[in-house]
Amino acid sequence: xxxxxxxxxxxxxxxxxxxxxxxxxxxxxxxxxxxxxxxxxxxxxxxxxxxxxxxxxxxxxxxxxxxxxxxxxxxxxxxxxxxxxxxxxxxxxxxxxxxxxxxxxxxxxxxxxxxxxxxxxx
Numbered sequence: 871x872x873x874x875x876x877x878x879x880x881x882x883x884x885x886x887x888x889x890x891x892x893x894x895x896x897x898x899x900x901x902x903x904x905x906x907x908x909x910x911x912x913x914x915x916x917x918x919x920x921x922x923x924x925x926x927x928x929x930x931x932x933x934x935x936x937x938x939x940x941x942x943x944x945x946x947x948x949x950x951x952x953x954x955x956x957x958x959x960x961x962x963x964x965x966x967x968x969x970x971x972x973x974x975x976x977x978x979x980x981x982x983x984x985x986x987x988x989x990x991x992x
Contacts, residue, residue, distance in 0.1 A: 921941050971986060974986075974989050
């Protein structure tokens with residue numbers, strides 16, 4: 871691709887008079903989308919919902935951060951418990967988890983263990 875672009879540039883420079891405008895090459899018409907775009911939750915063949923950040927169901931609680939927390943926050947949003955997706959498990963994420971847990975008849979402790987992950991991924 872680089873060689874073709876370089877060759878096209880050289881030909882254009884040789885053919886066009888100095889100062890003539892040259893249009894940039896068009897972007898490809900088709901691009902490959904990732905299996906799941908972060909933040910867009912999808913059902914997967916393995917039987918769970920995945921939002922593009924983290925596939926693990928590791929214990930998660932207030933003070934944690936990173937991709938696993940972004941996955942949790944995205945899943946909460948997916949299920950109708952709006953919370954910002956910033957990757958930090960703070961007070962608003964904890965409150966959203968507790969609301970979700972109460973409504974799903976889980977222990978409402980604000981901590982995300984196997985039962986809560988399992989429910990969120992369904």
